[in-house]
Amino acid sequence: MREYPLLSGIRGPDDVKRLKPEQLPRLAAEMRDYLIKTLAPIGGHLGAGLGVIELTIALHRLFGSPRDRIIWDVGHQAYPHKMLTGRLKRMPTIRQHNGLSPFTRRAESEHDPFGAGHACTSISAAFGMATGRDINREDKHVIAIIGDGALTGGMAFEGLNNAGGSKHRLLVILNDNEMSIAPNVGSMSAYLARLISGKAYANVRDATRKVLEKVPTALEAAKRLEEHVKGMVMPGTLFEEMGFRYVGPIDGHNFNHLLPTLENCKHLDGPVLLHIVTKKGLGFAPAEEDPETWHGLGPYNMETGEPIKTKGQPPTYTQVFADTLADLADHDDRIVAITAAMPGGTGLSRFARRHPDRCFDVGIAEQHAVAFAGGLAVEGLKPVVAIYSTFIQRAYDQIIHDICIQGLPVVFCMDRAGVVGADGATHSGSFDMVFLRCIPNITVMAPMDEAELADMLVTAIRLNGPSAIRYPRGCGSGTEMWTPKALDIGTANVLKEGEDGLVVAVGSRVQDALEVVESLHQKDGKALTLINLRFIKPLDTACILAHLKKGKPLMVVEEGAAEGGIGESIATLALTHGWYGPFANMGMPDTFPVHGTQAEVLHDLSLDKEAIMTRLLDLME
Ligand SMILES: Cc1ncc(C[n+]2csc(CCOP(=O)(O)OP(=O)(O)O)c2C)c(N)n1
Secondary structure (H helix, E strand, C coil): CCCCCCHHHCCCHHHHHHCCHHHHHHHHHHHHHHHHHHHCCCCECCHHHHHCHHHHHHHHHHCCCCCCEEEECCCCCCHHHHHHCCCHHHHHHCCCCCCCCCCCCCCCCCCCCCCCCCCCCHHHHHHHHHHHHHHCCCCCCEEEEEECCHHHCHHHHHHHHHHHCCCCCEEEEEEECCECCCECCCHHHHHHHHHHHCHHHHHHHHHHHHHHHCCCCHHHHHHHHHHHHHCCECCCCHHHHCCCEEEEEEECCCHHHHHHHHHHHHCCCCEEEEEEECCCCCCCHHHHHCCCCCCCECCEECCCCEECCCCCCCCEHHHHHHHHHHHHHHHCCCEEEEECCCHHHHCHHHHHHHCHHHEEECCCCHHHHHHHHHHHHHCCCEEEEECCHHHHHHHHHHHHHHHHCCCCCCEEEECCCECCCCCCHHHCECCHHHHHHCCCCCEEECCCCHHHHHHHHHHHHHCCCCEEEECCCCECCCCCCCCCCCCCCCCCEEEECCCCCEEEECHHHHHHHHHHHHHHHHHHCCCCEEEECCEEECCCHHHHHHHCCCCCCEEEEEEEECCCCHHHHHHHHHHHCCCCCCEEEEEECCCCCCCCCHHHHHHHCCCCHHHHHHHHHHHHC
16 A cells, blocks of 8 residues: 555545645546556456546545435446545455445445446435435535436436426536447437537636636635636536536546536535536556446456456357347348447347347437337337346336237347346346246246257247346356257256156256256265256246156255245145145345355355255255
């Protein structure tokens, strides 16, 4: 810590306030260096944090967290905020098992008034706090910081609409770096670009420069600018029309602009939107040049600026999905693909390289993505909506109302289903099987390996109705790929047969269950039947019933919430048909998983190979 003389002295926001104004750029430089070095061996969200360092310092200098509420949208850009709010020493543990959370988290710090992880929530939450403050007759400040990417989400507009129609004092800071994870999309993004490039910004910049040229110190500048900033409130913007005072755009890396403007905003009443312009990844050349890669990544080499790749791994489920879809689209021009601001993560950027005209990034707008797919299906196209399991939660009603009730042939491809690892509770793909299996008209599948994923994609595309495939984060098992073929709907696959009991395993838990069943056979001479369920809906009831043995163990293993999960439906099926015997329902327990590696979290949840083995041995005693 010796190389960080200023940063190491910051134990909380009060220490930021004690620094001299001229020390602030030095603190920013130390924070950048620290963040880049700390994340190199462990990975994490780098680019967004690097882009808000000056803003974070300015906020903690001028506002009084935790009394004043600072709410970061998504929370992936809150690493610098963590560094200034008493969590500096624990930064090397971020996203690690038992370490700091990857996002903001109420339980972690009083400086995180609202937990996040999913985008577009900050304005609504902040407006709730501002309203609550006024009901309680308090006078604290409430500040939401939202990126231009998150501004593509409907909920952000719902918040703006509601807050803008009120008189409650609220500061929304729009952090505009023109990037979502990938380049931002849509007309709002184009509008913001016009605001920045337009005359207004130029005038503001020139005027600001003139004021600054004449004053010697930042402090002096701050005083003068306070007056000047009032003139920066620009009428006629969309935000003004929505009831906000619009201030900006200003340079979000320049303390001489940020501090006086923020100070001024503090004294404005009602809803205010401050538009700041920043550069994602600022201060680390590779991240500035390729902000998409450096949004969030694994370990990297600081010197070369290269992400560290593990060599010789089998392809990921994501890659197999994208390549198979692109192959299918070569022969079927009705196939179109949709992503909600995750072209890289879902693999659709691979698909888009081959079929650029048939891939749509709709912004962080999962609800819209699903209804949009519904419209495409009405016109005879075959939409494939690729959304992570956790984010598709946003579009639950659209899946029911817009797709399933109408029986439209839309395919949902849900990556990161089950345990996600380092991104923790907010990103855990725990619930999709539970919430999809109760919807009529939908077919839901989970592959045991990447070859089966390809089969399922073919199956889904052929279906004349809604379907969903859920697959886990990470690499496949390295199984040999074959030419994908359609599966018979609702058929399970019996992998092992035996008289000593039945194990039904689902998707990402099949491989471990198979190893356990094989090992029990070899070491203990126990012969169990193992079914790879493949179809979560419709259930292959005939196959399950045919292999149930009265009085013998029955185990269900699934990487999804046990409450309301497949285990419960199979138990109901078995009991209804007169089965009795020892039963184990192995699913994700009724808690939110913490972050760690996938293996650590599976272990925590008693869902790994060892846990399956222990439980089976118990059952068979
Ligand atoms: C509902 C939801 N969908 C997708 C994501 C994945 N995601 C995390 S950050 C991000 C981009 C956010 O862009 P922006 O708000 O501009 O912030 P920046 O990273 O540019 O600072 C996305 C799409 C998410 N967190 N939540």
